[in-house]
Amino acid sequence: MAINWFKYSAPSTFYGLAGKLVPWFAWLSAILFAIGLYIGFFVAPTDAQQSEAYRIIYIHVPASMISMFIYLIMAGYAALGLIFNTRLSSMMASALAPTGALFAFISLWTGALWGKPMWGAWWVWDARLTSELILLFLYLGFIALHASIDDPRRADRASALLAIIGSVNVPIIYFSVKWWNTLHQGATVKFTGTSMHAAMQQAMFTVLVACWLYAIAMTLARVRSIILERERNTEWVDELPEVKL
Amino acid sequence: MNWGEFFAMKGYGFYVWGSYGVVLLVFIVETALVRHRRIITLRQLRLLRDAGKEE
Numbered sequence: 001m002a003i004n005w006f007k008y009s010a011p012s013t014f015y016g017l018a019g020k021l022v023p024w025f026a027w028l029s030a031i032l033f034a035i036g037l038y039i040g041f042f043v044a045p046t047d048a049q050q051s052e053a054y055r056i057i058y059i060h061v062p063a064s065m066i067s068m069f070i071y072l073i074m075a076g077y078a079a080l081g082l083i084f085n086t087r088l089s090s091m092m093a094s095a096l097a098p099t100g101a102l103f104a105f106i107s108l109w110t111g112a113l114w115g116k117p118m119w120g121a122w123w124v125w126d127a128r129l130t131s132e133l134i135l136l137f138l139y140l141g142f143i144a145l146h147a148s149i150d151d152p153r154r155a156d157r158a159s160a161l162l163a164i165i166g167s168v169n170v171p172i173i174y175f176s177v178k179w180w181n182t183l184h185q186g187a188t189v190k191f192t193g194t195s196m197h198a199a200m201q202q203a204m205f206t207v208l209v210a211c212w213l214y215a216i217a218m219t220l221a222r223v224r225s226i227i228l229e230r231e232r233n234t235e236w237v238d239e240l241p242e243v244k245l
Numbered sequence: 246m247n248w249g250e251f252f253a254m255k256g257y258g259f260y261v262w263g264s265y266g267v268v269l270l271v272f273i274v275e276t277a278l279v280r281h282r283r284i285i286t287l288r289q290l291r292l293l294r295d296a297g298k299e300e
Contacts, residue, residue, distance in 0.1 A: 037265075056261055098275070113261075225286040228286050229289075
């Protein structure tokens with residue numbers, strides 16, 4: 001069966017598809033959060049060094065990873081929009097930014113609440129923490145720049161440039177614990193594997209997938225509004241039952 | 246293990262629940278904002294359409 005992938009690169013067809021997918025991603029995410037946190041809190045053992053405080057890891061690490069992934073995907077979509085002038089790619093970049101910013105915030109917030117009991121400080125100007133803070137500012141900068149330009153196509157191009165240039169920060173975050181002598185501990189999950197207990201790994205991985213599905217659900221739900229706002233002068237929008245009311 | 250002990254997290258309850266509580270709050274607020282945006286967008290579209298008809 002030949003699937004015409006280009007069909008869904010048109011905002012009019014993607015709008016309907018996204019609407020159908022949102023509840024699936026949202027419910028699957030909620031179920032996986034419940035399973036992941038159940039394993040994390042009731043199955044996984046207490047950490048020998050950090051006692052119960054380590055349990056922040058089940059949200060801190062997934063949120064941090066997602067905040068970096070979303071940035072790269074956002075920059076990728078922005079670049080596609082810039083190169084091929086495809087409307088939907090730029091709309092997707094705009095839809096990803098707020099969710100990415102919130103995951104960066106969660107990473108910093110949970111990090112502060114973990115840092116206080118373990119290091120004795122809410123915040124230190126450490127390479128890992130500082131580069132993650134810059135990631136949050138890049139998201140906010142992307143959103144603010146896009147909002148400050150009236151013509152949406154020009155706003156797409158300007159903010160795409162910001163997103164692409166800012167993407168050099170992502171490998172800096174990832175390798176910061178190797179390149180600099182930081183207070184932040186080394187990578188929990190490496191390309192070569194991990195040193196964690198099996199139940200801890202399962203819990204963290206499950207929450208990671210849950211965060212992914214949550215981010216996809218939020219992005220798809222948000223892009224539907226963006227599509228309607230930007231395609232409002234088209235016939236297909238006027239013909240939608242939710243608009244026709 | 247009883248629930249009191251569970252919520253105390255061996256003295257780290259504030260940090261652990263302070264983390265997960267804010268995450269839950271962020272998810273609730275974001276969901277509400279996305280829903281609100283959809284309602285506002287649809288309302289604006291109808292207003293624009295009705296304004297166009299009157300001309």
